[in-house]
Amino acid sequence: MSEQPVRFYQTGTFTVGNRLLPEDERSVQANMRRTNSLNSGHRACQGCGEALGARYAIDAAMEATNRQLIAVNATGCLEVFSTPYPESSWQIPWIHSLFGNAAAVATGVAAAMRVKGRSDVRVVAQGGDGGTTDIGFGCLSGMFERNDDVLYICYDNEAYMNTGVQRSSATPPAARTATTMPLGGSAGNRFGQGKNMPVLAMAHDIPYVATATVADLHDLEAKVKRAMEFRGARYIHILVPCPLGWGHGSAETVRMARLAKETGLFPVFEAEHGVVTRVSKIRRKLPVEEYLKPQQRFAHLFHDPPRRDVLDLLQQMADRNILRYGLADETEAAA
Amino acid sequence: MIRKPFAITLDPGSSLANHTGSWRTVRPEYIDRLPPCNHACPAGENVQRWLFHAEAGNYEDAWRALTDDNPMPAVMGRVCYHPCETACNRAQLDEAVGINATERFLGDEALRRGWKFAAPATSSGKRVLVIGAGPTGLSAAYQLARAGHAVTIRDAGPLAGGMMRFGIPVYRLPRDVLDAEIQRILDLGVVLELNSKVTDVLEARRDGAFDAVFLAVGAHLAKRAYIPAGSAARMLDAVAVLRSMETGEQPLLGRRVVVYGGGNTALDVARTAKRLGAEESIIVYRRTREKMPAHDFELEEALQEGVLVKWLSTITQAGESSITVEKMVLGDDGKAQPTGEFETLEADSVVLALGQDVDLSLLDGVPGLETDEGVVKVGADMMTGHAGIFAGGDMVSGERTVTVGIGHGKLAAHNIDAWLRGKTWEHPASHELATFDKLNPWYYADAPRSQAPILDSVRRQSTFDEVVGGFDETTAQFEARRCLSCGNCFECDNCYGVCPDNAVIKLGPGERYAFNYDYCKGCGLCVSECPCGAIRSVPEET
Numbered sequence: 001m002s003e004q005p006v007r008f009y010q011t012g013t014f015t016v017g018n019r020l021l022p023e024d025e026r027s028v029q030a031n032m033r034r035t036n037s038l039n040s041g042h043r044a045c046q047g048c049g050e051a052l053g054a055r056y057a058i059d060a061a062m063e064a065t066n067r068q069l070i071a072v073n074a075t076g077c078l079e080v081f082s083t084p085y086p087e088s089s090w091q092i093p094w095i096h097s098l099f100g101n102a103a104a105v106a107t108g109v110a111a112a113m114r115v116k117g118r119s120d121v122r123v124v125a126q127g128g129d130g131g132t133t134d135i136g137f138g139c140l141s142g143m144f145e146r147n148d149d150v151l152y153i154c155y156d157n158e159a160y161m162n163t164g165v166q167r168s169s170a171t172p173p174a175a176r177t178a179t180t181m182p183l184g185g186s187a188g189n190r191f192g193q194g195k196n197m198p199v200l201a202m203a204h205d206i207p208y209v210a211t212a213t214v215a216d217l218h219d220l221e222a223k224v225k226r227a228m229e230f231r232g233a234r235y236i237h238i239l240v241p242c243p244l245g246w247g248h249g250s251a252e253t254v255r256m257a258r259l260a261k262e263t264g265l266f267p268v269f270e271a272e273h274g275v276v277t278r279v280s281k282i283r284r285k286l287p288v289e290e291y292l293k294p295q296q297r298f299a300h301l302f303h304d305p306p307r308r309d310v311l312d313l314l315q316q317m318a319d320r321n322i323l324r325y326g327l328a329d330e331t332e333a334a335a
Numbered sequence: 336m337i338r339k340p341f342a343i344t345l346d347p348g349s350s351l352a353n354h355t356g357s358w359r360t361v362r363p364e365y366i367d368r369l370p371p372c373n374h375a376c377p378a379g380e381n382v383q384r385w386l387f388h389a390e391a392g393n394y395e396d397a398w399r400a401l402t403d404d405n406p407m408p409a410v411m412g413r414v415c416y417h418p419c420e421t422a423c424n425r426a427q428l429d430e431a432v433g434i435n436a437t438e439r440f441l442g443d444e445a446l447r448r449g450w451k452f453a454a455p456a457t458s459s460g461k462r463v464l465v466i467g468a469g470p471t472g473l474s475a476a477y478q479l480a481r482a483g484h485a486v487t488i489r490d491a492g493p494l495a496g497g498m499m500r501f502g503i504p505v506y507r508l509p510r511d512v513l514d515a516e517i518q519r520i521l522d523l524g525v526v527l528e529l530n531s532k533v534t535d536v537l538e539a540r541r542d543g544a545f546d547a548v549f550l551a552v553g554a555h556l557a558k559r560a561y562i563p564a565g566s567a568a569r570m571l572d573a574v575a576v577l578r579s580m581e582t583g584e585q586p587l588l589g590r591r592v593v594v595y596g597g598g599n600t601a602l603d604v605a606r607t608a609k610r611l612g613a614e615e616s617i618i619v620y621r622r623t624r625e626k627m628p629a630h631d632f633e634l635e636e637a638l639q640e641g642v643l644v645k646w647l648s649t650i651t652q653a654g655e656s657s658i659t660v661e662k663m664v665l666g667d668d669g670k671a672q673p674t675g676e677f678e679t680l681e682a683d684s685v686v687l688a689l690g691q692d693v694d695l696s697l698l699d700g701v702p703g704l705e706t707d708e709g710v711v712k713v714g715a716d717m718m719t720g721h722a723g724i725f726a727g728g729d730m731v732s733g734e735r736t737v738t739v740g741i742g743h744g745k746l747a748a749h750n751i752d753a754w755l756r757g758k759t760w761e762h763p764a765s766h767e768l769a770t771f772d773k774l775n776p777w778y779y780a781d782a783p784r785s786q787a788p789i790l791d792s793v794r795r796q797s798t799f800d801e802v803v804g805g806f807d808e809t810t811a812q813f814e815a816r817r818c819l820s821c822g823n824c825f826e827c828d829n830c831y832g833v834c835p836d837n838a839v840i841k842l843g844p845g846e847r848y849a850f851n852y853d854y855c856k857g858c859g860l861c862v863s864e865c866p867c868g869a870i871r872s873v874p875e876e877t
Contacts (some may be wrong), residue, residue: 040351
């Protein structure tokens with residue numbers, strides 16, 4: 001009989017932890033002594049993807065930097081729900097300035113550390129998609145262009161959620177927001193607009209760019225760790241579903257992120273110096289409807305009769321991603 | 336005078352002051368659900384529990400958890416029809432977990448390493464007579480001995496094992512395995528008296544001063560069918576054929592053997608005949624393959640070995656070297672109807688495998704004891720109508736398998752133990768079933784089922800070597816790790832990880848988790864991302 005690996009364990013690859021794995025092979029989140037950078041008592045909505053993604057990412061960054069980390073936060077949900085004066089949920093050195101200047105402040109913090117000779121202290125800047133792709137884009141592009149030694153993390157929930165779900169340049173086509181109400185013949189956000197921030201970051205030829213979701217913790221942590229192995233400007237774009245703005249159940253947050261990846265609508269990959277070096281393959285390919293249907297922001301596509309034309313366009317977007325990044329599993333492609 | 340920087344009037348504080356648990360309308364709760372394998376096991380094994388130990392390579396712990404319910408895992412790992420695998424949720428993902436083969440590995444490992452049962456801690460001073468040394472009687476004796484009672488088993492046969500020895504062929508159950516597992520039960524201090532047929536149960540109880548009796552004599556009387564037969568026709572019954580294989584005098588079946596019946600016993604005889612050198616071994620069965628009571632994998636093995644089956648046929652006459660069969664059709668009610676078309680088959684012998692009846696003669700005149708359609712009537716506590724006399728296995732109503740026997744023995748032992756102590760035994764309340772829809776199958780890695788090695792077909796047709804081989808350790812552990820742990824936390828840390836509010840407390844290895852309801856907002860992420868369905872949402876009381 002052929003030998004089979006004993007190390008395999010029920011859920012080894014996909015769950016947070018595993019009682020049979022050595023501690024150093026488990027995720028940071030599985031550790032009883034994880035930092036809990038973003039602690040309990042914060043005011044994020046039930047099932048908040050951003051709160052989850054931020055703890056995942058910053059805990060991993062703390063682990064990767066031997067807990068020598070300063071975080072700079074843009075205005076947005078993450079700042080508002082975590083730090084209403086005078087309370088804070090952050091258990092790390094953390095600074096907030098304005099909506100649009102997190103990258104510039106982080107540049108300053110990194111410069112200060114350089115001047116003080118503290119090369120061991122690393123700097124993370126973080127913000128939502130609004131603070132990253134719209135308001136803070138100029139500062140961020142400058143940070144990339146100067147290759148400042150900062151890891152910038154964008155928690156993308158695809159709209160301005162904190163202020164009442166307004167459209168951002170990261171809002172996907174056809175998604176309904178407070179500012180893309182059904183008007184005339186077509187409801188939801190328009191096709192052909194918006195920014196693909198990870199690709200824009202890659203265009204700056206910075207050392208490291210990656211995308212991740214809150215549905216694959218091991219992948220997310222590996223990317224934060226990898227990012228910390230570089231000096232210079234780095235960018236990680238994390239998809240964080242928003243039960244409030246997307247209109248799905250609070251228990252569905254992780255599932256939505258998983259479906260975004262499995263349908264191909266959100267490609268998960270990493271790139272070094274402007275070149276894609278690895279992609280996360282789709283494990284169980286699904287049509288985009290599986291992802292869209294549970295979300296109220298796409299409900300207008302499923303009225304009677306359903307908007308087959310719009311759904312087809314969204315499926316084409318997914319298919320383009322699959323082709324462009326090579327997301328299909330080879331064995332499935334061969335079948 | 337405030338000694339603080341400009342515009343700062345409050346000290347910084349932690350958000351821990353903000354008890355977000357007050358937002359909650361539903362609360363998550365950890366629960367154990369009943370895995371379908373456990374639910375389906377006639378012996379009441381806690382399959383998920385012993386697989387949990389085996390996954391970690393703690394084979395002795397696994398074996399001890401297993402033998403709490405079943406003292407003969409090496410036997411059962413070979414002969415059980417594993418309803419657990421039929422029920423296994425993993426079948427809906429890829430293929431059922433190879434529970435039976437893993438059980439066999441544990442049983443063989445125990446024999447190899449000489450693991451023994453813990454000696455009874457106490458002695459009750461009570462004496463129990465077990466009549467019949469088959470699986471049911473042995474199981475009861477084991478459980479009673481562990482509870483501290485003095486147990487004597489009496490069996491009419493020359494060797495212990497009952498149908499495990501006299502019904503199941505060697506190529507499915509090697510006798511050294513059977514002997515070793517029986518001996519391990521006797522090592523608990525159980526007295527075994529062979530060649531001691533009990534003819535009067537009340538007398539035996541009185542003479543031996545037994546406080547209770549457990550009847551488990553099985554069903555050894557072959558059922559007959561009326562078949563007009565010439566004087567020279569060689570007609571045998573399956574029970575006698577299989578028994579004679581054990582007692583040394585090999586049955587003379589001839590070159591062309593016809594076996595009449597569609598149960599597992601019919602297959603056992605047909606496969607035995609093939610091994611004894613029969614050129615043709617033909618099963619005649621009145622209905623179709625779908626309707627056959629025998630298990631399909633056994634039929635498949637028989638067909639591989641060259642056994643032929645004549646479906647939809649009944650034997651109407653038997654002669655010296657041939658038989659006449661009549662073709663049947665299935666009626667709308669699923670019963671076979673004669674067609675009036677006849678056919679002749681050459682046959683040197685005909686073996687009837689039409690089921691067995693219970694020899695109830697030892698129960699004549701027992702006050703209160705009732706029988707119904709040839710079997711003994713017992714209550715839910717396995718007690719007959721006569722106080723202190725219990726019964727189980729093939730001699731009571733139910734499916735007649737070794738596993739059911741093991742289960743009956745255990746159940747009866749619990750009740751006998753309670754009865755001897757002047758109490759009644761209550762079945763512990765069952766958890767709700769962990770059905771597939773309670774799981775989040777995303778988290779389980781793809782892992783095809785391991786296959787046990789099979790003896791090559793030439794040796795299967797000419798020798799009585801064991802047909803199905805066992806797993807090596809690597810394979811057994813791999814297979815154990817395919818278990819989804821349905822409904823029972825296996826400490827994957829998912830709830831601890833996916834909580835956006837850090838409201839799950841990890842208690843450490845083996846201790847599982849607890850919710851911090853001060854901060855849990857009731858989002859339900861832990862519930863939906865728990866792979867095995869060990870968390871549920873319940874509405875918060877208002």
